Amino acid sequence: MKRTLNHSRKHIATGLAIAKVSFLLIAAGAYFAGARINISRSIPVGLYWTSSAPLEKGSYVLFCPPPIDAFEVARKRGYIGYGFCPGGYGSMMQRVASVKDDLIGVSDEGVRVNGNLLPLSAPIRNGTSGDEVPRYQNKNYTLGSSELLLMSDVNAASFDSRYFGPIDRRQIKTVIRPVITW
Secondary structure (H helix, E strand, C coil): CHHHHHHHHHHHHHHHHHHHHHHHHHHHHHHHHCEEEECCCCCCCEEEEEECCCCCCCCEEEECCCCCHHHHHHHHCCCCCECCCHHHECCEEEEEEECCCCEEEEECCEEEECCEECCCCCCCCECCCCCECCCCCEEEEECCCCEEEEECCCCCCCCCHHHHCCEEHHHEEEEEEEEEEC
16 A cells, blocks of 8 residues: 555656646747736736737737936836846836927926827826936927837836936837736
8 A cells, every 4th residue: 555655646746747837938938929927016927929010009028127326216116127238137027108300398397298298107206105206307209209108007106217318219028919818
């Protein structure tokens, strides 16, 4: 009986190891095929797929943060993670709120694009640690041909362009499309 129990335990352990390896292989295959999971709440939480769709206003994007002070402060405070982008930053997901030739304004009231106040865009003064959050402020700026304003339209506490300003299109890794969100 004891030998049968040990034999069964070995089969269960082997089965679990095979299941773990299989899961990792499936997850890696899905990633390389284009699957991306968002848990950040800056855009709807869920499964996204990389796309060759054109980069335009309203697109969801995956981007590498540029190596500027706002992102360094954000990483030190835990707003963004470490990863494989230049500077050791983790990639981020946001929605494109504004593109070239749009007039933007960022103030205490919130973010305006061509005069329209974006919902959920009033900047937060202090982060979870109580420290002042770095802010981008410019009340009258026209985006250049390579600049984008990235904003959340689902989370008033998202770390987005109201804190780091416009980014260059070269920072965009890909447009992503929602598959399943909640």
